[in-house]
Amino acid sequence: MSFQNTWRWFKCTTKKIGGKCWGIWFLDPPKDISLDGYRIDNVIQYTDGVILFYFSIVVLLMIYFLIRYRSRSGHKAEYIHGNSKKYVIFSLVMGMLVFLTVDVVIEGMAFKDLKEAFWNFPKGPNVVRVEVMPQQFAWNFRYAGADGEFGNEDDLIPAQNQMHIPVNTPVVIQIAPYDVIHSFFIPNFRVKVDATPGMINTMWFQATETGNFEIACAELCGNSHYRMRGFLTVDSPADYQKWLNSLEEEGEPEEDDWGDEDEDEGIPTYWGWAWKESI
Ligand SMILES: [Cu+2]
DSSP: OOHHHHHHHHHHHHOEETTEEOSSTTOOOOOOOBSSHHHHHHHHHHHHHHHHHHHHHHHHHHHHHHHHTOOOTTOOOOOOOOOSHHHHHHHHHHHHHHIIIIIIHHHHHHHHHIIIIITSOOOSTTOEEEEEEEETTEEEEEEOOTTSOSSSTTOBOOSTTEEEEETTSEEEEEEOOSSSOEEEEEGGGTEEEEEOTTOOEEEEEEBSSOEEEEEEEOSOOSTTGGGOEEEEEEEOHHHHHHHHHHHHHHOOOOTTOOOOTTSTTOOOOSOOOOOOTTO
């Protein structure tokens, strides 16, 4: 039985409420509809499980000692220094056990996931590329258009907060903010990347199901941070193409289409950068 199967068995036998096998313990996380989201869930679940295991041991031992050595007649308290060789070795062994089963295992899982998935950027002509520029308090998206190049006239810019991607296709985003730090978070994909002023950050993901999903800002970015919400539509490839075509028909925005500076959600139409292949 592999580690993953053992773990699945453990979490399903311990948490069957309403006939359903709960993923992350008491939480009911958004449905994972991404290729690699299970990796994040596994790390979280392992962390919860191993911590619960050690915590239970400590609590059970405390209860046992409280009862076993309670104050009663004919019993006298004893003062022990606890610094003999035996105790030192015992503490070191316990410490190492915790270090190996918590830190080392979680690091191992995390680096494996980074190497196999999150840092293993997809390449090739079928990869969908999107530039994202969050601002207080909205999401701006940019698609390359017919020429496949960013930062020129035929770029496609959907309405604010609207992002479409095709299903079963790798999507790479590059993100930089218009103003302060924001963070692009799609709970259904278990992915998140900061938008940092002065930097272009990058991330990739792939949807396994069509539907409508929420994009949240995961960085407190101002007084309306809570309503900074984007809408991600995962389309079939045909619907996605149709949507791109509908953007093309809308035509180019005018040069002076910059949003009103006094308005929170003025749309800075002219933004974008040449796609950074090296990052
Ligand atoms: Cu934000």
